[in-house]
Amino acid sequence: MFHREGQKIILTTFFIVVALIIASQYFIDVEWVRWSVQIGGWVVLILILQFFRNPKRLVTPNFDEILAPVDGKVVAIEEVYESEYFKDNRRQVSIFMSPVNVHVTRYAASGTVTYSKYHPGKYLVAWHPKSSTENERTTVVLHTPKFGEIGYRQIAGAMARRIVNYAEEGEQVTQGQDAGFIKFGSRVDLLLPLDCDIAIRLNQKVVGAKTCIAALRKKND
Known part of the structure; x- marks a missing residue:
């Protein structure tokens, strides 16, 4: 579950990473460079997802x-x-x-x-x-x-x-x-x-x- 404040950033990052991976397949001939770009893109997306995570926490209100x-x-x-x-x-x-x-x-x-x-x-x-x-x-x-x-x-x-x-x-x-x-x-x-x-x-x-x-x-x- 992710916080609503991160929805736009998550979606934007996802589409950028997907576009980067597709482009790297066509325009980067050196295999290790292509893999580095693709892995780097996924790492950035994972970091963004991790930052905006919103774990559900059930609370029984305690006035004391x-x-x-x-x-x-x-x-x-x-x-x-x-x-x-x-x-x-x-x-x-x-x-x-x-x-x-x-x-x-x-x-x-x-x-x-x-x-x-x-x-x-x-x-x-x-x-x-x-x-x-x-x-x-x-x-x-x-x-x-x-x-x-x-x-x-x-x-x-x-x-x-x-x-x-x-x-x-x-x-x-x-x-x-x-x-x-x-x-x-x-x-x-x-x-x-x-x-x-x-x-x-x-x-x-x-x-x-x-x-x-x-x-x-x-x-x-």
Whole structure:
């Protein structure tokens, strides 16, 4: 299954590769060169298919947990001051996606979209500390039943040039639902309340809509 954002690119690449293979049969006489061209074309197509894959993940919404919004590696867990919307301190969990990760963004929790804004910006490498505030990005805030308001940012990396965000203010969304897509290397920051329990560790690999990132703090803590 492939993401809808990749349909045009996949079809275009497929027809180009097929045309290249047919042309190589007629216009390239050197056998090893012809085979190299044909294999190279199929490799490019396979890489495109791999990048836009969209594995189906069944989620039973859990109001007591925040799930990973994307696949990738946790590169930061820190307390930060969030100045765009919350204007207070938040627990930020940053997940870096390499080009080989699934790049679908999924809602980390069920709730109502209270804020959704796109920001044009730079294309610093996604793990750069300033990428959260200076890169091309979107900021989305959800009002959830148990955690109150939580936020996330889709952040473009050095190679990415397009962020797709489906969140619309006032929309009711469900945990695990498709929330958008980021092309090539990129990052997503979760902005969580300070009083939640973080369930992951630095450098841990997480799976979108499966790995628990944070849970409600127990009353006796």
